[in-house]
Amino acid sequence: VFLLARIFFIYMPSETALLIVSCVGAFTAFFAATIAMTQFDIKRILAFSTLSQLGYMVMAMGLGGVDVAMFHLTTHAFFKALLFLGAGSVIHALAGEQDIRRMGRLTRALPWTFGTFAVAAVAIAGIPPFAGFFSKDSILAAVFFEQPILWGAGAFTAGLTAFYIWRLVFLTFLSTDRVEKERRGHLHESPWSMLAPLVILAFLATVGGFLGVPAFLAESVPGLHAAAEWLPGYLEPVFRDARVAGTGMGALGFHGQAAGHGGVTAAGEWGLMALSVLLAVAGIAWAWLLHGRGGELAARMAAGLGSGYRLVRDRFRIDELYDRIILKPFYFMCRAADAFDRFVIDLMVNTVAIATEITGHVLKLFQTGSVRAYALSMFIGVVALLAFLVMS
Amino acid sequence: MNEILTPAIDWAMVGPILTLTVTACVVLLVAATPARRGPLPFILTLAGLGAATGSLLALWERSVHQSAFGNMLVMDRAALYMGGIVLFSALLSVLLSRQYLERVPAPAAEYYALLLLAAMGMLVMASSNNLLVIFMGLEIFSVALYVLSGITRDWLRSLEAALKYFLLGAFSTGFILYGMAFIYGATGSLDLLACCRQARDLLAGQGDSGMALVLLLGLALMIAGLAFKVAAVPFHWWVPDVYEGSPTPVTAFMAVGTKGVAFLVLLRLVTTTFGDVLVAQWTMVLAVLALLSMLVGNLVALVQRNIKRMLAFSSVAHAGYLLVAVAAGTDLGTSAMLFYFAAYMLTTLGAFGVASLVAETTEKGDQGYGMERYAGLSRSNPGLALAMSVFMLSLTGVPPLAGFVGKYFIFQAALQRGLEGSRIFLVLSVVGILLSVVSAAYYLRVIVTMYMVNPEGERPRVVTAPDTGFAIAVAALGLFYLGLYPTAVYDMTRSLHTTLQALAALWLG
Numbered sequence: 001v002f003l004l005a006r007i008f009f010i011y012m013p014s015e016t017a018l019l020i021v022s023c024v025g026a027f028t029a030f031f032a033a034t035i036a037m038t039q040f041d042i043k044r045i046l047a048f049s050t051l052s053q054l055g056y057m058v059m060a061m062g063l064g065g066v067d068v069a070m071f072h073l074t075t076h077a078f079f080k081a082l083l084f085l086g087a088g089s090v091i092h093a094l095a096g097e098q099d100i101r102r103m104g105r106l107t108r109a110l111p112w113t114f115g116t117f118a119v120a121a122v123a124i125a126g127i128p129p130f131a132g133f134f135s136k137d138s139i140l141a142a143v144f145f146e147q148p149i150l151w152g153a154g155a156f157t158a159g160l161t162a163f164y165i166w167r168l169v170f171l172t173f174l175s176t177d178r179v180e181k182e183r184r185g186h187l188h189e190s191p192w193s194m195l196a197p198l199v200i201l202a203f204l205a206t207v208g209g210f211l212g213v214p215a216f217l218a219e220s221v222p223g224l225h226a227a228a229e230w231l232p233g234y235l236e237p238v239f240r241d242a243r244v245a246g247t248g249m250g251a252l253g254f255h256g257q258a259a260g261h262g263g264v265t266a267a268g269e270w271g272l273m274a275l276s277v278l279l280a281v282a283g284i285a286w287a288w289l290l291h292g293r294g295g296e297l298a299a300r301m302a303a304g305l306g307s308g309y310r311l312v313r314d315r316f317r318i319d320e321l322y323d324r325i326i327l328k329p330f331y332f333m334c335r336a337a338d339a340f341d342r343f344v345i346d347l348m349v350n351t352v353a354i355a356t357e358i359t360g361h362v363l364k365l366f367q368t369g370s371v372r373a374y375a376l377s378m379f380i381g382v383v384a385l386l387a388f389l390v391m392s
Numbered sequence: 393m394n395e396i397l398t399p400a401i402d403w404a405m406v407g408p409i410l411t412l413t414v415t416a417c418v419v420l421l422v423a424a425t426p427a428r429r430g431p432l433p434f435i436l437t438l439a440g441l442g443a444a445t446g447s448l449l450a451l452w453e454r455s456v457h458q459s460a461f462g463n464m465l466v467m468d469r470a471a472l473y474m475g476g477i478v479l480f481s482a483l484l485s486v487l488l489s490r491q492y493l494e495r496v497p498a499p500a501a502e503y504y505a506l507l508l509l510a511a512m513g514m515l516v517m518a519s520s521n522n523l524l525v526i527f528m529g530l531e532i533f534s535v536a537l538y539v540l541s542g543i544t545r546d547w548l549r550s551l552e553a554a555l556k557y558f559l560l561g562a563f564s565t566g567f568i569l570y571g572m573a574f575i576y577g578a579t580g581s582l583d584l585l586a587c588c589r590q591a592r593d594l595l596a597g598q599g600d601s602g603m604a605l606v607l608l609l610g611l612a613l614m615i616a617g618l619a620f621k622v623a624a625v626p627f628h629w630w631v632p633d634v635y636e637g638s639p640t641p642v643t644a645f646m647a648v649g650t651k652g653v654a655f656l657v658l659l660r661l662v663t664t665t666f667g668d669v670l671v672a673q674w675t676m677v678l679a680v681l682a683l684l685s686m687l688v689g690n691l692v693a694l695v696q697r698n699i700k701r702m703l704a705f706s707s708v709a710h711a712g713y714l715l716v717a718v719a720a721g722t723d724l725g726t727s728a729m730l731f732y733f734a735a736y737m738l739t740t741l742g743a744f745g746v747a748s749l750v751a752e753t754t755e756k757g758d759q760g761y762g763m764e765r766y767a768g769l770s771r772s773n774p775g776l777a778l779a780m781s782v783f784m785l786s787l788t789g790v791p792p793l794a795g796f797v798g799k800y801f802i803f804q805a806a807l808q809r810g811l812e813g814s815r816i817f818l819v820l821s822v823v824g825i826l827l828s829v830v831s832a833a834y835y836l837r838v839i840v841t842m843y844m845v846n847p848e849g850e851r852p853r854v855v856t857a858p859d860t861g862f863a864i865a866v867a868a869l870g871l872f873y874l875g876l877y878p879t880a881v882y883d884m885t886r887s888l889h890t891t892l893q894a895l896a897a898l899w900l901g
Contacts, residue, residue: 356694360694364692364695364696374629378564382616386612389608389609389611392676
């Protein structure tokens with residue numbers, strides 16, 4: 001993401017390039033989110049979540065919102081790091097268990113872990129005033145005015161995000177106790193060395209959003225004026241030249257405020273914000289319904305969706321695809337190269353060496369030890385010499 | 393009463409030769425006394441060699457061309473350089489011999505005397521411009537070496553070596569003499585310089601054309617005879633058997649000395665006498681000899697398991713490299729040959745020296761020259777192993793050792809001729825370099841055996857006397873010196889080619 005932002009000025013002049021970037025970003029966000037909904041390994045879910053959020057950032061950049069993307073990168077860092085460390089804490093407490101189907105009812109045993117994890121989950125879902133809300137909303141607002149279709153995908157994905165992250169929370173910490181018996185005894189909250197970072201990050205995930213409060217909001221709420229758009233202001237020198245040189249999409253700034261872009265009203269902004277929050281809450285509610293108190297409803301739904309569900313759960317079988325079309329041919333080439341090296345190249349080299357040695361063995365046979373033979377050979381040599389000299 | 397007019401004798405000129413002769417006689421006298429068993433012969437020999445070297449060095453400072461005895465003895469730079477090499481190698485050989493002689497059934501005092509006489513003969517041959525004096529020197533050292541190679545006469549191998557050397561040596565001496573006779577017949581002079589003028593006249597068409605043919609035959613026969621001494625193919629057959637059978641320090645001296653002076657005479661012959669006559673012919677002849685020597689020497693050395701035989705074939709190969717330089721017939725070629733010869737001297741003496749130490753020498757015979765004897769030498773004698781590695785690497789031609797510099801010069805000379813249009817030299821260069829690579833296989837095999845092969849059982853430590861160790865160390869260090877600072881020695885060889893040709897010009901002009 002950092003690299004994309006840095007080289008923004010390279011692809012910015014091309015409308016096609018920008019379009020491709022934003023579409024890829026939007027697609028990634030949606031695609032990864034759907035997979036995250038069906039996974040059972042804590043870290044896998046978080047990994048696909050990361051992928052999805054990165055998609056948001058890329059999408060924003062394709063529409064010229066480089067500083068918005070960087071803002072989301074920052075807040076994402078806060079809550080994603082928190083999520084991962086929290087997951088680590090849980091895994092540590094359960095002596096290595098990573099499958100959320102074998103967790104549950106951990107709030108009492110791991111209060112701090114749960115608390116900070118929940119803060120992160122709220123942040124990523126996009127609930128104000130936590131960090132994720134401001135950054136994700138900035139992106140969605142910017143997208144709405146440029147490519148409403150992409151906005152639709154992004155908004156829907158936001159709902160999915162809320163769903164899958166709270167599915168994770170419910171199945172891990174709440175719902176029914178599905179922990180394996182042997183691990184129960186091991187259950188313990190992590191030491192302060194592990195909890196301290198969680199707390200710090202939770203704090204950042206809570207207040208981090210205020211780094212980039214949009215201007216219209218800052219004016220509305222008293223006291224926020226000073227913090228208005230601090231981050232974009234800070235990053236402005238980096239992207240200013242690119243933006244000035246650009247047209248249309250490239251000139252986009254926070255919330256569409258930039259040259260040549262009108263049509264954005266405060267009301268529109270508020271409306272979009274409300275919509276975002278609504279989607280987030282809906283996602284959380286849906287997650288609670290399915291997994292809050294045991295997963296029979298989820299299981300029935302999964303069964304009902306059948307092969308479609310299985311496809312998503314198996315991550316669209318992309319790994320298998322890669323294996324088939326990339327890895328297998330590659331290994332084949334490696335084996336072929338090895339065979340070539342051993343049977344062709346080595347053959348040639350060794351043949352030369354062996355031929356030389358055989359020649360040596362043959363020549364050595366002439367050294368008979370017989371003085372008469374030697375003298376004869378010398379005599380022949382002299383005759384040959386004479387003949388040559390006389391002829392020429 | 394008429395006074396007997398004595399010719400003016402330049403005593404300084406014959407200083408080295410005279411010193412060696414006198415010392416040899418003294419040692420022979422000592423050999424008749426009970427003192428022969430003590431250290432006296434050894435000390436006397438060293439003293440004599442030292443004195444000879446001193447007088448040689450004194451001659452270096454004098455004028456570039458000095459002659460005595462009616463131009464029969466010529467102590468020009470070339471003669472002094474090769475003479476220096478001969479004396480240096482004699483010194484090192486003597487140092488290597490003492491420890492060896494303690495274990496062998498050979499009369500030590502006579503050994504030293506013969507060695508001194510051989511050195512003297514080599515000096516005579518090197519510093520002469522007269523065919524007959526060349527022959528005289530040749531015979532002196534040849535006969536001395538025949539005896540030396542068989543001096544351990546209780547050993548069958550040694551006798552075999554001596555007899556083979558004698559028979560084949562006599563055969564080749566016949567060639568040389570016959571060639572000299574033809575040249576004398578064609579040119580009417582024994583002096584190389586005078587021959588030069590006559591040769592040119594003959595081949596320019598003046599004089600009897602039949603004599604031109606005779607001259608040609610003479611050249612051919614002389615090259616053949618010298619090629620024997622130099623160990624060029626197809627005159628090299630004696631080398632493996634004689635090198636293997638002779639006592640190792642003798643082999644060392646033989647390998648260096650005879651080759652050196654024979655090469656020098658060959659050089660004089662083709663540069664002075666036949667400098668600009670028949671050039672294409674003798675170049676081709678020498679080039680072919682070089683090619684065959686490099687091929688046979690390297691390829692057969694590859695499959696030897698006895699280190700003395702391996703070194704013998706390696707010296708055949710080196711004769712090939714040196715012949716390339718001589719065949720080039722340029723200033724660079726001459727300098728390259730002489731410089732590389734200095735490096736060759738050090739490696740040969742050093743390698744044979746180590747071989748003589750590592751071997752198992754008893755009253756009964758000389759064993760332990762098989763390659764397996766070197767396994768684990770790095771652990772039992774790290775110093776010797778290191779020295780041997782230096783010698784092997786120099787023979788291969790690895791920088792920064794002298795062997796690399798020498799080979800570089802030689803191939804530079806060859807390529808110079810080759811790029812001028814002489815295709816045979818391109819062939820020689822390519823083949824020579826490829827064969828140098830092949831030679832790495834059998835030289836490095838020794839190093840690998842010493843450092844990476846485990847001996848069966850415990851390898852006993854080789855006892856090295858201080859003088860032997862000193863000689864080996866000098867050889868190894870000398871290789872580094874020559875390799876890193878070649879200029880000092882190289883300058884001595886510079887423009888010798890032109891000098892040798894200039895002598896001819898003097899006479900012609």
